[in-house]
Structure formats: C-alpha cells, structure tokens
Amino acid sequence: xxxxxxxxxxxxxxxxxxxxxxxxxxxxxxxxxxxxxxxxxxxxxxxxxxxxxxxxxxxxxxxxxxxxxxxxxxxxxxxxxxxxxxxxxxxxxxxxxxxxxxxxxxxxxxxxxxxxxxxxxxxxxxxxxxxxxxxxxxxxxxxxxxxxxxxxxxxxxxxxxxxxxxxxxxxxxxxxxxxxxxxxxxxxxxxxxxxxxxxxxxxxxxxxxxxxxxxxxxxxxxxxxxxxxxxxxxxxxxxxxxxxxxxxxxxxxxxxxxxxxxxxxxxxxxxxxxxxxxxxxxxxxxxxxxxxxxxxxxxxxxxxxxxxxxxxxxxxxxxxxxxxxxx
Numbered sequence: 001x002x003x004x005x006x007x008x009x010x011x012x013x014x015x016x017x018x019x020x021x022x023x024x025x026x027x028x029x030x031x032x033x034x035x036x037x038x039x040x041x042x043x044x045x046x047x048x049x050x051x052x053x054x055x056x057x058x059x060x061x062x063x064x065x066x067x068x069x070x071x072x073x074x075x076x077x078x079x080x081x082x083x084x085x086x087x088x089x090x091x092x093x094x095x096x097x098x099x100x101x102x103x104x105x106x107x108x109x110x111x112x113x114x115x116x117x118x119x120x121x122x123x124x125x126x127x128x129x130x131x132x133x134x135x136x137x138x139x140x141x142x143x144x145x146x147x148x149x150x151x152x153x154x155x156x157x158x159x160x161x162x163x164x165x166x167x168x169x170x171x172x173x174x175x176x177x178x179x180x181x182x183x184x185x186x187x188x189x190x191x192x193x194x195x196x197x198x199x200x201x202x203x204x205x206x207x208x209x210x211x212x213x214x215x216x217x218x219x220x221x222x223x224x225x226x227x228x229x230x231x232x233x234x235x236x237x238x239x240x241x242x243x244x245x246x247x248x249x250x251x252x253x254x255x256x257x258x259x260x261x262x263x264x265x266x267x268x269x270x271x272x273x274x275x276x277x278x279x280x281x282x283x284x285x286x287x288x289x290x291x292x293x294x295x296x297x298x299x300x301x302x303x304x305x306x307x308x309x310x311x312x313x314x315x316x317x318x319x320x321x322x323x324x325x326x327x
C-alpha cells in the first residue's frame with residue numbers, strides 16, 4: 001500500500017515539542033471563553049504528546065502499552081470525535097476539522113495558527129471566536145497525534161456523544177451552582193452532602209459525596225452498573241482499583257469547583273508526576289486541574305471529566321524502550 005505524503009501542516013506541527021504546545025495554550029488562554037479555558041487544558045492532559053511519543057507506532061506500540069501498564073482506551077485515532085465531547089466547542093467540531101484541513105498555515109507559530117483558524121470557524125459558524133479557540137487548538141493537536149489520513153477520515157463527522165447546552169453562560173452557571181445541601185450548610189453540619197457531576201450532559205450524571213469524603217469512595221454509592229460503559233468502572237462512575245494512589249486509575253480533570261476539593265498533598269502531587277498526569281498542573285497551585293479522585297476530599301459541589309485510559313507514562317517511558325530494545 002502506498003504511503004501518503006504528509007501535509008505541510010502536519011510536518012510543521014511535528015516540529016513543536018509538548019512544552020511548545022503548552023506555551024501556546026498559555027498565550028491563547030485570555031482568548032478562550034471561560035466555558036472551555038480549563039476544559040482545553042484538561043484535554044491536553046488527557047492526550048499528551050508524550051503518550052504518543054512513548055508508544056511509537058506499529059507492533060512496538062502494543063508492546064510498549066503493556067510495559068506502561070496502560071488500561072482502558074488509549075488509542076486516540078479510534079475515538080477522535082468522542083474525545084472532544086466535554087468541550088463546549090464540540091458544537092462546532094465538524095467546522096473546525098474542515099477549517100484545519102483547508103489551512104495553509106504551516107510555519108506559523110502555534111498560537112497564531114490557532115487564532116487564524118478559529119477566526120475562520122467563527123465567521124462560518126457565526127459565533128464569537130472565543131467559543132472555538134480551545135477546540136481549534138485541540139483539533140490541531142489531534143491532527144498531530146493521529147496523522148492526516150485518520151483525521152481526514154472523520155473530517156465531516158460531528159462530535160460523538162451528548163453535548164453541553166448551547167448557552168455557554170448556562171454551562172458556567174451550572175458548574176458554579178450549589179446543591180440544596182450546599183445552600184443549607186449552616187444547618188447540615190458534618191452531615192452535609194455535595195453533588196459530584198461526573199457527566200454534566202446527562203441528567204443522571206451526578207452522585208453525592210458526604211462532606212470530606214474522597215471522590216472515588218463517594219462514587220461507590222452511585223446507583224447503576226458502570227462497567228458496561230468502561231470495564232475500569234467497577235465501583236461507580238469513576239474508575240477505581242486500589243483507592244490509595246498506587247494504581248492511577250482514578251485520575252480526573254476538574255471542570256468546575258476545583259477549589260472545593262481538599263488541597264493537593266505532596267504525596268498526591270508525586271503520584272500524578274509518576275503517572276505522567278500532571279502535564280498541565282501548576283506546581284504552585286494547591287487546587288490543580290488534574291487530581292486523583294481517591295486523594296481528593298469533597299468540600300463542595302464539583303464537576304469532573306473522566307479520561308478513557310490510565311497507566312504509568314513517565315516512569316515507564318525510557319525503561320520500557322530499553323526493555324523492548326528500541327530507541
């Protein structure tokens with residue numbers, strides 16, 4: 001089978017390091033609507049360039065996945081359109097992919113390229129550019145990770161799954177709202193409970209946490225069998241295994257209310273680094289975007305996003321390649 005020549009855009013994107021992408025997100029942050037500002041960074045944590053580079057390609061990728069103890073669904077090419085569903089910009093996903101494929105912005109700085117394509121999408125979709133800047137950055141990274149052929153194959157597809165309400169201010173208000181117990185905390189004392197929204201697009205996408213209970217343990221009280229959704233979800237909507245920070249199953253992105261969790265501890269910070277989940281976390285932030293649910297006590301209503309995989313990315317990267325005899 002003939003190998004298709006890479007587009008000039010993909011070749012240009014391949015010239016940027018993971019840090020360059022994160023720097024571009026920093027530069028773009030003021031131009032991303034609040035509804036997607038954190039969600040965009042969370043997506044980049046869920047699908048880091050480092051994961052792609054560690055896995056490599058072909059038979060080596062499958063062997064490397066075993067070395068890295070990857071669990072769940074870690075192949076982005078098989079879930080391109082599902083991976084963006086927690087972003088508000090997913091409403092414009094097909095238009096974003098079309099604009100990316102039409103772009104001749106090779107050689108342009110990442111933030112300038114994102115801004116240019118987002119402007120084009122905003123014009124065609126008749127929306128404020130801030131609503132599509134984040135999803136445009138995500139789209140370019142997806143092209144970088146899956147390649148021209150896989151990206152073009154789904155170019156006309158909308159985002160897969162339920163989407164957020166079309167009013168972004170309503171989404172933000174929902175993330176900030178307090179549950180009935182939250183409004184009556186002065187009466188509830190230690191018995192108060194909080195809402196943990198694990199899928200804000202579903203009416204049943206919420207479970208309750210007792211004050212100071214960790215997010216993973218609280219999830220075990222949720223009704224329903226979630227294993228049909230994800231075999232790692234053996235005891236509630238959040239994947240769990242060890243419950244003591246050893247397995248990395250329960251990492252989540254904080255879409256709303258991250259300041260309503262207990263502050264991150266040195267132990268949790270070390271574990272996030274071990275697993276390679278802390279790509280977008282700020283070391284100076286006591287309430288970062290990525291947390292381990294089993295280490296995070298709930299002190300208010302929160303909204304989380306659950307990634308589709310887990311593993312040991314950083315610590316296994318180099319040693320794994322040594323074991324496989326690759327470079």
